[in-house]
Amino acid sequence: MRATIHPGQILGVIEHCLEPTLFSPECFRFHSLDVFFETDMTKRCFEKTNPPQWLLDFWKEIDDKTWGKGFDCFADDAICNLGIADWHGRDAIRDNLRKFIDSGFTALHDVVEYWDAGQLKVFRGVVTMIPDDRTQSVVKPVMTHFFYMDEKDPAKVRHWYGSVGPVAFG
Template sequence: MTVITQTAGYGGNQLRTQENDMTTLNFTKTEAPEWLLAMWKEIDDKTFGKGFDCFADDAVCNLGVADWRGREGIRESLREFIDKGMTTHHDVVEYWDGGSLKIFRGLVTMNFDDPAKEPVRPVMTHFFYMDKTDPAKVSRWVGSVGPTEF
C-alpha cells in the first residue's frame, strides 16, 4: 500500500510517498485516562503545567496544519494559540484504547474574547501514538478540530 504523507506543516506541503506495513490492533472503549483529562484541563485552565508531562521529550504534534516539535514546543505553541483570544472547554465523548494507539473523540467549546464572535462547539478527533520505549508517554499526537463554520 502506498500512503501519501506531508513532510512539513505550515506551508511546506511537500508530499512524498511512503511504504507502510499494515497492522491490526484491537481497541477497547473505556473511560478517558487521567493523563488525557489532565492535559485538557491544563489547556482549559490556561495553566499549561504538569498535564503536558504525558508527552515524550521529543514528541511531535500535528493538529491541522500545525507541526509542533518536542514537549516544550507543544506546550508553548498551544499556549500561544489559545492565548490569542479564546477560552476553551474540552468534553470527552468517547475514548478507545488500542495499546500503542489511543483514539479520542470529543467536543470543544470555544468562547472568544471578541464579543462579536459567537461561541462554537466543533467536534474533535485525536490519535495518540504511544512511545515505543516508554509506553506511558505520547510520542505523536495527530488531531483535527472542526470545521468551526461553513
C-alpha cells in the same frame, strides 16, 4: 494542482493567499511535513473505556490556561500534527498551544468517546470555543485525535495527530 505523497511525508496547506482566483496554484503554498507513516498493515484490537487521567489532565491544562504538568504526558521529543501544525518537542507543543489559545478565546474540552489499543489511543470529543470578544459566537467543533505512545515509555505520547473543526463556514 497535483501532488504526490511519498511514504513518510504528507502535504498540508500552510497558507492561503489573498488572490481572488480560487484553486489557482498561486493561492496555495504547500509544506512537506515529516510524519509517522505506518506502512505495515496490522490489526489492532480497541477497547472502549473511560479516558485515562493523563488525557483529562492534559485538556484541563489547556482549559484552565495553566500550561503545567498536564503536558508531562508527552515524551520530551514528541511530535504534534494538529491540523496544519508541525510542532517538535513537548515544550514546543505547549508553547504553540498557548499562543493559539491566547490569540483570543477560551477552550473547554469534552472527551465523548475514548478507545485504547495499547500503543494507539483514539478519541473524539467536542471543544467549546468561547471568544474573548463577546460579540462573536461560541462554537463547538468536533475533535478527533490519535495518540501514538512511545515504545520505550508507553506512558508517554510520542506522536499526536489531531483535527478540530471546521470552526466556521463562510
